[in-house]
Amino acid sequence: SxxxxxxxxxxxxxxxxxxxxQCQVDSQVTMMFWYRQQPGQSxxxxxxxxxxxxxxxxxxFVIDKFPISRPNLTFSTLTVSNMSPEDxxxxxxxxxxxxxxxxxxxxxxxxxxxx
Amino acid sequence: GDSVTQMEGPVTLSxxxxxxxxxxxxxxxxxxxxxxxxxxxxxLQLLLKATKADDKGSNKGFEATYRKETTSFHLEKGSVQxxxxxxxxxxxxxxxxxFKTIFGAGTRLFVKA
Numbered sequence: 116s117x118x119x120x121x122x123x124x125x126x127x128x129x130x131x132x133x134x135x136x137q138c139q140v141d142s143q144v145t146m147m148f149w150y151r152q153q154p155g156q157s158x159x160x161x162x163x164x165x166x167x168x169x170x171x172x173x174x175x176f177v178i179d180k181f182p183i184s185r186p187n188l189t190f191s192t193l194t195v196s197n198m199s200p201e202d203x204x205x206x207x208x209x210x211x212x213x214x215x216x217x218x219x220x221x222x223x224x225x226x227x228x229x230x
Numbered sequence: 231g232d233s234v235t236q237m238e239g240p241v242t243l244s245x246x247x248x249x250x251x252x253x254x255x256x257x258x259x260x261x262x263x264x265x266x267x268x269x270x271x272x273x274l275q276l277l278l279k280a281t282k283a284d285d286k287g288s289n290k291g292f293e294a295t296y297r298k299e300t301t302s303f304h305l306e307k308g309s310v311q312x313x314x315x316x317x318x319x320x321x322x323x324x325x326x327x328x329f330k331t332i333f334g335a336g337t338r339l340f341v342k343a
Contacts, residue, residue: 217323
């Protein structure tokens, strides 16, 4: 399995500001994913981060609001831009298993509260 | 479209009770099925999985069997512990030219001492 770390683990931000979340993996992976988990709810896929190309966004999510970088095979960032209280969520990074692509491993998450 | 439905929580049990959390799915094709667990304040961890019909996934005393005829993947444990208190997510993964994972809504389990 992959070991995934995220920074920051939590933050409290003012509306209108932006926050960049970092995801670091201890091994090279092809596919990295960003999810949002709103309070008491399940996970919603925001986008798939591909190394060397633009991220692929799911319906309802746009690059201007959630820009993503994937500079190499072990690192990605997600920025939550122009935040509002509705963006208060846990943001989770995950990676596809190298050996079993149907399996994902998750980071510990970033808890974001927007005031 | 593809979807996962799991029983609503919260589920509250006493220690050593038997646990069942129901999960059914709808999918075109042949998905792999998963249970993930989220302990308080943590990210998701893979609990167990099954990749084809009649496979049984098991881990830490938890089991689930991939039932194609009933499109189900119910999670069971014979004797729960307080440390099992968490949110449990049923999920499926299907290859659509790349694997896509769909999660159920999650079921919160409270185990009382």
